[in-house]
Amino acid sequence: MIEDNIQELDDARLIERAKLGEVEAFGCLYERYLESIYRYIRTRVAEDRTAEDLTETVFLRSFESLSRYKEKGLRFSAFLYQVARNLLVDHYRREEEELPIESADQISISPSRIDDTIVHQDQVDSLRVSLEALPEEYHEIIRLRVLLELSTKECAQWIGHSEGAVRVLLHRAMKALKRQVVKDYEPQA
Amino acid sequence: MNRKLDWVIDECLSRIQTGDETVQDCIQAYPELKDTLEPLLALALQVNERLAPEKPAAQFVGNAKVRILNQVKASATSTSSAKPQPRRVRSISFHRRRWSMVIAGVVIAAMLFGSGIGMKQASASALPGDTLYPVKRAGEKIQLAISSTTDGDIALLYEFAESRLDEAQTLSQQGRFDDLGIALDGFEDAMSTLEEIAQDGEIGKGKLDLAKIQAKHEKHVQVLERVREQVPEHARAAIDHAIERSSHSEEVLKVIHEGGNPSDLAPGQVKVKPDKDKNKEKPEKPEK
Numbered sequence: 001m002i003e004d005n006i007q008e009l010d011d012a013r014l015i016e017r018a019k020l021g022e023v024e025a026f027g028c029l030y031e032r033y034l035e036s037i038y039r040y041i042r043t044r045v046a047e048d049r050t051a052e053d054l055t056e057t058v059f060l061r062s063f064e065s066l067s068r069y070k071e072k073g074l075r076f077s078a079f080l081y082q083v084a085r086n087l088l089v090d091h092y093r094r095e096e097e098e099l100p101i102e103s104a105d106q107i108s109i110s111p112s113r114i115d116d117t118i119v120h121q122d123q124v125d126s127l128r129v130s131l132e133a134l135p136e137e138y139h140e141i142i143r144l145r146v147l148l149e150l151s152t153k154e155c156a157q158w159i160g161h162s163e164g165a166v167r168v169l170l171h172r173a174m175k176a177l178k179r180q181v182v183k184d185y186e187p188q189a
Numbered sequence: 190m191n192r193k194l195d196w197v198i199d200e201c202l203s204r205i206q207t208g209d210e211t212v213q214d215c216i217q218a219y220p221e222l223k224d225t226l227e228p229l230l231a232l233a234l235q236v237n238e239r240l241a242p243e244k245p246a247a248q249f250v251g252n253a254k255v256r257i258l259n260q261v262k263a264s265a266t267s268t269s270s271a272k273p274q275p276r277r278v279r280s281i282s283f284h285r286r287r288w289s290m291v292i293a294g295v296v297i298a299a300m301l302f303g304s305g306i307g308m309k310q311a312s313a314s315a316l317p318g319d320t321l322y323p324v325k326r327a328g329e330k331i332q333l334a335i336s337s338t339t340d341g342d343i344a345l346l347y348e349f350a351e352s353r354l355d356e357a358q359t360l361s362q363q364g365r366f367d368d369l370g371i372a373l374d375g376f377e378d379a380m381s382t383l384e385e386i387a388q389d390g391e392i393g394k395g396k397l398d399l400a401k402i403q404a405k406h407e408k409h410v411q412v413l414e415r416v417r418e419q420v421p422e423h424a425r426a427a428i429d430h431a432i433e434r435s436s437h438s439e440e441v442l443k444v445i446h447e448g449g450n451p452s453d454l455a456p457g458q459v460k461v462k463p464d465k466d467k468n469k470e471k472p473e474k475p476e477k
Binding site: 018023026027030031034035038039042043048051052055056059060063064065068069070074078079082083085086089127128131135136137140142145146147148149151152159160161162164165166167168170171174175177178181 | 243
């Protein structure tokens with residue numbers, strides 16, 4: 001009977017039960033947050049496969065530290081997000097060590113596909129270039145609020161700011177992106 | 190005006206994302222903001238259409254779940270076979286228990302931060318608006334999430350609050366007033382979490398070191414007043430608000446220490462400050 005209702009439990013109850021070793025409870029948390037964590041990581045790495053590996057590691061690490069996790073103003077989804085960010089920091093550092101000059105994106109393009117890729121990038125990736133030129137804080141709020149379509153409240157919980165600060169940040173970030181897009185498209189003198 | 194625009198952009202984006210409205214509907218609702226609103230919303234839509242990531246592949250979702258839950262099961266089994274231990278721990282001396290907690294904390298911190306320690310150190314002096322600042326704040330969140338005692342939580346939150354005040358001081362010295370709001374917001378968040386934890390933490394009557402707490406809050410006010418003198422007029426309301434927040438938190442802790450119920454405090458109730466705050470109205474939460 002308990003099993004029938006487990007999907008309806010809130011995060012705090014699921015965490016309590018997962019801490020007691022109830023694997024299904026952690027399974028519910030996984031199902032609840034897998035998509036948002038995967039999609040967040042996917043906005044930050046070039047390959048599906050890398051995003052999959054990192055997502056899996058986020059959940060395993062979260063379970064390892066679950067016994068010490070208490071909400072204390074940090075929602076479980078925000079906790080997963082922080083673990084994901086730390087993993088990404090390590091991931092980029094390892095990549096930098098392995099790829100001294102070009103980025104992984106550039107290396108993954110095979111020479112025979114360069115022409116097609118350039119046309120495709122003109123249409124699809126030019127915005128990514130403009131986005132990447134923004135300060136990290138602006139880029140991050142656009143990832144969360146615009147790409148992942150998280151609510152303002154969720155963004156506030158994830159990045160640890162108030163909802164008002166998230167609104168201000170989003171407005172500034174979109175204005176900066178608009179300026180950057182104009183600059184990137186400006187014909188060279 | 191800017192504050193309204195912040196709100197309108199966010200509200201319109203929410204309505205467009207839920208499919209309730211189009212960009213045109215939003216512009217019709219706020220015709221006076223058309224010139225600013227239209228390009229920003231159109232750009233947000235373009236960014237979403239072109240760059241939003243796909244959902245994870247169904248095969249990965251299923252396979253990863255099996256792998257993760259198998260590992261969780263294995264880990265839970267090994268934990269449950271050692272389950273009587275926490276009960277035995279209660280009978281060992283306080284110092285040994287304390288040390289076991291410290292060692293466990295170090296192991297978990299090492300697991301979480303892994304080789305990111307260098308990054309964490311590098312971010313220690315980051316200020317709001319700096320690239321590494323989110324790393325610094327993320328590290329703090331994790332420290333708090335894995336702290337295992339109410340006393341530890343309270344000490345950490347005072348440490349974070351002081352760190353926000355140091356940031357506010359440095360930002361004001363550097364004239365970076367636009368970023369000041371993030372530091373003050375972080376300070377208020379630390380105070381508000383402190384109140385929540387103190388209320389939920391089953392602190393016994395007379396258990397808090399009230400003199401130490403009072404000294405900390407006095408220091409908050411001193412620092413904030415120093416910052417207040419360095420910032421332009423429009424940024425002062427945010428500082429006044431932070432001062433009030435600190436005083437309110439001090440009152441909450443005092444009530445808990447005296448065995449009372451902090452919810453008896455009226456919202457925003459603080460101790461009355463003589464002199465210069467006497468005639469000041471409660472400031473509206475300013476734009477940051």
